[in-house]
Amino acid sequence: MAQPGQDAKFFQRGKLEELRAELQAAETKDKKYVKRKTALKKIVANITMGNDMSPLFTDVVQCLGTPLLEIKKMVYLFLVSYGRSKPDQIHLVIPNFLQDCNDRNPLIRALAIRTMSYIPIPVVTDALTEPLRHCLKDRDPYVRKTAAICVVKLYTADPRRAEKGGFVEMLRDLMLDSNATVVANAVAALSEIGDRHDGVIFRLNLATANKLLTALGESSEWGQIYILDSLLRYVPERHADAELMAERIVVQLQHANSAVVLTTIKALLYLMNYMENRKLIEYCCKKMGPPLVTLLSSGPEVQYVALRNILLIIQRRPAVLKNDVKVFFCKYNDPIYVKLAKLEIMYRLARAENAKEVLAELQEYASEVDVDFVRKAVRSIGRLAIKVEEAADNCIQALLGLVEAKVSYVVQEAIIVIKDIFRRYPGKYEGIIPKLCGNLDLLDEPESKAAMVWIIGQFSDRIDNADELLDDLLYTFLEESVEVQLALLTAAVKLFIYKSKSDKTKEIVHKVLKWTTEEIDNPDLRDRGFMYWRLLAVNPAVAGEIVLAEKPAITTDSDRMDRGALDQLLLHTGTLGSIYHKNPETFIRNAAAKALVDSPALNPHSRAAIIPLPRPQLPPTTITVPGPGPVEPQLPESHNASNPPDVTPAAKPAPPPPASASIDGDAALSDHDDEDDGPPAAADPYSNLDSAFGNYLQDEPRPMAAGGQSANRHGDLDDLLF
Amino acid sequence: MISAFFIFNQKGEVLISRLYRTDFKRSIADVFRIQVVSNSDVRSPIITLGSTSFFHVRINNLYVVAVTKNNANAALVFEFCYRFINIAKSYFGKIDEESVKNNFVLIYELIDEISDFGYPQNSEIDTLKSYITTESVVSSAIAAEESSKITTQATGATSWRRGDVKYKKNEAFVDVVETVNLSMSAKGTVLRADVDGHIQMRAYLSGTPECKFGLNDKLVIDKGDRGISDAVELDDCRFHQCVRLHDFDATRTISFIPPDGEFELMRYRSTSNVKLPLRIIPSVTEIGTSQVAYTVTVKANFNNKLSATNVVLRIPTPLNTTTVECKVATGKAKYVPAENVIVWKIPRIQGGSECTFTGTASLTITTTRQVWARPPIDVDFQVLMFTASGLIVRFLKVFEKSNYQSVKWVRYLTKASGTYQIRF
Numbered sequence A: 001m002a003q004p005g006q007d008a009k010f011f012q013r014g015k016l017e018e019l020r021a022e023l024q025a026a027e028t029k030d031k032k033y034v035k036r037k038t039a040l041k042k043i044v045a046n047i048t049m050g051n052d053m054s055p056l057f058t059d060v061v062q063c064l065g066t067p068l069l070e071i072k073k074m075v076y077l078f079l080v081s082y083g084r085s086k087p088d089q090i091h092l093v094i095p096n097f098l099q100d101c102n103d104r105n106p107l108i109r110a111l112a113i114r115t116m117s118y119i120p121i122p123v124v125t126d127a128l129t130e131p132l133r134h135c136l137k138d139r140d141p142y143v144r145k146t147a148a149i150c151v152v153k154l155y156t157a158d159p160r161r162a163e164k165g166g167f168v169e170m171l172r173d174l175m176l177d178s179n180a181t182v183v184a185n186a187v188a189a190l191s192e193i194g195d196r197h198d199g200v201i202f203r204l205n206l207a208t209a210n211k212l213l214t215a216l217g218e219s220s221e222w223g224q225i226y227i228l229d230s231l232l233r234y235v236p237e238r239h240a241d242a243e244l245m246a247e248r249i250v251v252q253l254q255h256a257n258s259a260v261v262l263t264t265i266k267a268l269l270y271l272m273n274y275m276e277n278r279k280l281i282e283y284c285c286k287k288m289g290p291p292l293v294t295l296l297s298s299g300p301e302v303q304y305v306a307l308r309n310i311l312l313i314i315q316r317r318p319a320v321l322k323n324d325v326k327v328f329f330c331k332y333n334d335p336i337y338v339k340l341a342k343l344e345i346m347y348r349l350a351r352a353e354n355a356k357e358v359l360a361e362l363q364e365y366a367s368e369v370d371v372d373f374v375r376k377a378v379r380s381i382g383r384l385a386i387k388v389e390e391a392a393d394n395c396i397q398a399l400l401g402l403v404e405a406k407v408s409y410v411v412q413e414a415i416i417v418i419k420d421i422f423r424r425y426p427g428k429y430e431g432i433i434p435k436l437c438g439n440l441d442l443l444d445e446p447e448s449k450a451a452m453v454w455i456i457g458q459f460s461d462r463i464d465n466a467d468e469l470l471d472d473l474l475y476t477f478l479e480e481s482v483e484v485q486l487a488l489l490t491a492a493v494k495l496f497i498y499k500s501k502s503d504k505t506k507e508i509v510h511k512v513l514k515w516t517t518e519e520i521d522n523p524d525l526r527d528r529g530f531m532y533w534r535l536l537a538v539n540p541a542v543a544g545e546i547v548l549a550e551k552p553a554i555t556t557d558s559d560r561m562d563r564g565a566l567d568q569l570l571l572h573t574g575t576l577g578s579i580y581h582k583n584p585e586t587f588i589r590n591a592a593a594k595a596l597v598d599s600p601a602l603n604p605h606s607r608a609a610i611i612p613l614p615r616p617q618l619p620p621t622t623i624t625v626p627g628p629g630p631v632e633p634q635l636p637e638s639h640n641a642s643n644p645p646d647v648t649p650a651a652k653p654a655p656p657p658p659a660s661a662s663i664d665g666d667a668a669l670s671d672h673d674d675e676d677d678g679p680p681a682a683a684d685p686y687s688n689l690d691s692a693f694g695n696y697l698q699d700e701p702r703p704m705a706a707g708g709q710s711a712n713r714h715g716d717l718d719d720l721l722f
Numbered sequence B: 001m002i003s004a005f006f007i008f009n010q011k012g013e014v015l016i017s018r019l020y021r022t023d024f025k026r027s028i029a030d031v032f033r034i035q036v037v038s039n040s041d042v043r044s045p046i047i048t049l050g051s052t053s054f055f056h057v058r059i060n061n062l063y064v065v066a067v068t069k070n071n072a073n074a075a076l077v078f079e080f081c082y083r084f085i086n087i088a089k090s091y092f093g094k095i096d097e098e099s100v101k102n103n104f105v106l107i108y109e110l111i112d113e114i115s116d117f118g119y120p121q122n123s124e125i126d127t128l129k130s131y132i133t134t135e136s137v138v139s140s141a142i143a144a145e146e147s148s149k150i151t152t153q154a155t156g157a158t159s160w161r162r163g164d165v166k167y168k169k170n171e172a173f174v175d176v177v178e179t180v181n182l183s184m185s186a187k188g189t190v191l192r193a194d195v196d197g198h199i200q201m202r203a204y205l206s207g208t209p210e211c212k213f214g215l216n217d218k219l220v221i222d223k224g225d226r227g228i229s230d231a232v233e234l235d236d237c238r239f240h241q242c243v244r245l246h247d248f249d250a251t252r253t254i255s256f257i258p259p260d261g262e263f264e265l266m267r268y269r270s271t272s273n274v275k276l277p278l279r280i281i282p283s284v285t286e287i288g289t290s291q292v293a294y295t296v297t298v299k300a301n302f303n304n305k306l307s308a309t310n311v312v313l314r315i316p317t318p319l320n321t322t323t324v325e326c327k328v329a330t331g332k333a334k335y336v337p338a339e340n341v342i343v344w345k346i347p348r349i350q351g352g353s354e355c356t357f358t359g360t361a362s363l364t365i366t367t368t369r370q371v372w373a374r375p376p377i378d379v380d381f382q383v384l385m386f387t388a389s390g391l392i393v394r395f396l397k398v399f400e401k402s403n404y405q406s407v408k409w410v411r412y413l414t415k416a417s418g419t420y421q422i423r424f
Helices: A016-028 A031-049 A054-065 A069-085 A094-101 A106-117 A122-135 A141-157 A159-164 A167-174 A180-195 A206-216 A221-233 A239-254 A258-272 A278-297 A300-316 A336-349 A355-365 A371-387 A389-404 A408-424 A430-437 A446-458 A466-474 A482-498 A503-518 A523-538 A540-547 A563-570 A576-580 A604-609 A691-699 A717-721 B028-037 B074-092 B097-102 B104-114 B125-131 B144-155 B218-224 B245-251
Strands: B002-009 B014-019 B046-049 B052-059 B062-068 B171-184 B190-204 B210-215 B236-239 B254-256 B261-270 B278-287 B291-300 B307-316 B321-328 B332-336 B341-350 B354-363 B377-384 B393-399 B407-416 B420-422
Touching (some): A016 A031, A031 B014, A031 B104, A054 A069, A069 A106, A069 B104, A094 A122, A106 A122, A106 A141, A106 B144, A122 A167, A141 A167, A141 A180, A159 A167, A167 A180, A180 A206, A180 B144, A206 A221, A206 A239, A221 A239, A221 A258, A239 A258, A239 B236, A258 A278, A258 A300, A258 A563, A258 B074, A300 A336, A300 A563, A336 A371, A355 A371, A355 B190, A371 A408, A389 A408, A389 A430, A408 A446, A430 A446, A446 A466, A446 A482, A466 A482, A466 A503, A503 A523, A523 A540, A563 A604, A576 B046, A576 B074, B002 B028, B002 B074, B014 B097, B014 B104, B028 B046, B028 B062, B074 B125, B104 B125, B125 B144, B171 B393, B236 B245, B245 B254, B254 B261, B278 B307, B278 B420, B291 B307, B341 B354, B393 B407
Parallel strands (some): B171 B420
Antiparallel strands (some): B002 B014, B002 B062, B052 B062, B171 B190, B210 B254, B236 B261, B278 B291, B291 B354, B307 B341, B321 B354, B377 B407, B377 B420
16 A cells, blocks of 8 residues: 655645746756646645636646656646636647547546546547547447546537537447446446436337346446436336346345445336236335345435435335334434434334334433424324324323423424314313413414414313413414414404303404404405404304314325325435435426336336326427437337347437527437326425425425525526526 | 535535536535535535535545535435545545545545546445555556556456455455444333444455355255254345345355455344343432432343453433532443533443442532433443354355465454443
8 A cells, every 4th residue: 555645735825926936947857756746736735725726727738748647647637627718728738638548558548538528628529529439449448438428528518519429329339338337337428418408318128228237247336326227217018027127136235335225226116117916016125125224224324315215115115114113213313314304204104003112212202402303203293193093192191291391392392283183083182271271371483372272262162261361362463473363363253153152252353353354464364354254243153153164184194195296206216306305307407307107017006196297398390310220129029139239229319409509409309208298297296295284394304495595586596606 | 426526624624626517616615615514503414505415424524525416316425425435544544634635636536536527436445556546657657558457457347356466374354243223211121122233354365266155144044954043034134246146145145256355245234132232220310309319230141251341331411410429349430521421431341240330410400490301321332252143154165266275264243332222
């Protein structure tokens, strides 16, 4: 092993003039190039610190003459940082690049094209085209795998040039390379190109998919991820194809790299939509559970990714982890994000059989320090009561215990959920109301206040001093938030209907109605006030029937995403979308949307739930550009090994854009689209959730609002930042 | 994929900044500084602002940060950060601000090699060390042939091993290390007890050795029908890249060509029949509002030939504790006011023996009487030559075409650090 470096001394701000002088001094006498090395290290340090070193361009470039690899790499790093801003000077280095592209040493050849492709300006791209073409066919696999990634860099810089140059076809050919690393990088590059809005379509047929699977075993862990990920571009036509593929990749669940495991799970979940063999599906589910649990012994960051994904997976495939609630119990020293994610999973996995253990844990958490965590724990106790009837008694006892502790935020959370419990089990727990009423002065948040007011109004027939309580709460009526005002209004009306004989209640309802109709600006509140007033004036009996009508029961059935949304989200397993439980196209600009694609093998339930992608706006005509190899075969024998070379991924370059090239809808989709043009996918998969749990989801992880507080032109922070 | 990679120190200064893509300016680093480094309440390792996401991992006094602008594979990004940390540790012996600053040029070389355009590439330490070094290399001097060897290895099917390894004495060391996770309720029932194990191997073997590794895995032993009852049930196994997963799936044999030197061969998890090496019996009573009385007993539940070492109990005290009177016959106990715990250190406990701590915490009188949350007692320890799961290595066979003899060593260690928690 090499000596540990001693470079810290170079890590300080330097003046341009001094650095330039140092470099120039090195030109005359520089034994073993030490001076140059030192100067360059200082420059690299200054680039890191954010000092603009670009004025040194010509001086730094001079160093390329030195035969030291270390110096060459530093100069290249300099060029990667500033090359783009020097289009008029970059030609100085092109000869050096080209010379390196033809070096005998494969590492140097690769380094040259890698560096060139990092400088996306026309002068360099022009010079790169020829060498890149050679490097894609280089005899050394290291050069080829580097070249594959260069193609996507080139494509990013100038899509049309890359297409015209035939590079996409060359990439496609690399998928058949004999070296697994090259194959994997080609797949990664094609996938990125395929995900672009202006990119080519990248789909796999059975033969190619199988070919990629052969490379899987010899790929590096990262390569395995690229390949497994690409399997979602293959649409099985027959159950057997999907099943065979699932069997082949299931062993990857044993891999040490968590990303390999999660990507394998993504592929399996996807393939299951096309499988028929119930046993095999069950087997896959069974196989997925233990590796998911094992991810919880990785670093906290990976744990977090795993937990957020588990939450999705168990909603769609409950069989995966149904007996494992204990492993999700929080450790005292887990980071808060891990704890919050575990809590949600504990709730999902709770059933009558394990409710007691889960409740005991939740009670434990309710006495911890982190306010958010405690609140969520308390609320989970209430949700548990609603979900598991057998546990309701114990949950109520637990909640009452917490209320007695008189910690403001705990009491407030408890009251919010108790309100729901009253609705879930009418006539069962109202006896505890007096205990709740003793805590009115602890309530200082709208949600809990509104919940308490609802309880008082709803059960004012059983609360002797309901009128007094309500009257107390009404002192601050005009300062309350709308949520509380609405609750107070309705409660006052209910109280009046229950106890219409009492003068006090008459006075209260009159006071509230007068406020809402005369002093409040909020139209909702005002209209509701008018409505109640008329109702009561016209026929109090009918008003009673309406206001106190039986309420639909609260259930937890709606507390789950619908299947179509889940199927769609699971196509993003392991990615950011799966962390936020949002389809990426809803929060990431230019992110590719995904949807299950129909095929004869797709199981009918999945088909019924498909959320089709909104049809992209494309020119009406379809254009096919023939590449080498036949059109993608749809015949059943396509999986036959006897026709190896006809692997044709549907990579079809788009035609050159119209001269104006202003719209980016000019990609050619040479493919059919889904026939039925359904409504676009709901942007928020939770949008179908019943409001029964109020803002329970408020503390879900989510991307930060793009708008921010400062006024911002396009409502997108990116524009503000960069 | 990853658009940019940064390393920040604790103050938020940039130590390494590599923009793989042009969708950012380097000023993106300022955003991270504001959102994470100077934010005292960071509640997620991922922060997404608009389309930009910051992934960070904290290590010692550093933030290792990857920035993406697409729907990145989050697991891949974190694994990449972890891998970088491991590579840095292997190259520099440690990773902290000093070592990063001392090697920043080399780090740039490394991150350019292990990630191309944000796509992680070969990151096997052994291979990297063969061509990314701190020594000055004259570019023309590296023979093209030598480089071809490197490139073949870096892209090959056994990218983790060089072919030309030679040792005078062929040795392999196997360390089975188990971490016990325990969560025990105040009533003394086990809420959760499981084992995270990993098998660390140091292979100093010549040539291209083919290894076969055997455990007392229940699935294997039962198949052999030898009726051995001490087999362990493994809930799950995860293997190093080098292990042939198909072989394991078909026959549960662990066969591989190991990397040269140290690596983690496998990880496993076991939840059945976990043997808890230390039994803790706490009795904590609050006497009125001014005192808390403690009696905590530790029993060593294993063979008396073995012993637990570096045992540290952290016993929580209420926040308004002023002093604690500690009495112990074994080890040392003292109250650490900054952390609100009594730390009781016992250098060694012989198997089968027990020791007890008694103490009284005096509390100040507070006006706001808040219930004491009673965080769990945390126990750290190590027990050599003991596995909580009962796992043993049955064999390690090495085959190499030159047919040399090799010596193998196996050690077992069971430990807990921050994972062994007893409520009271």
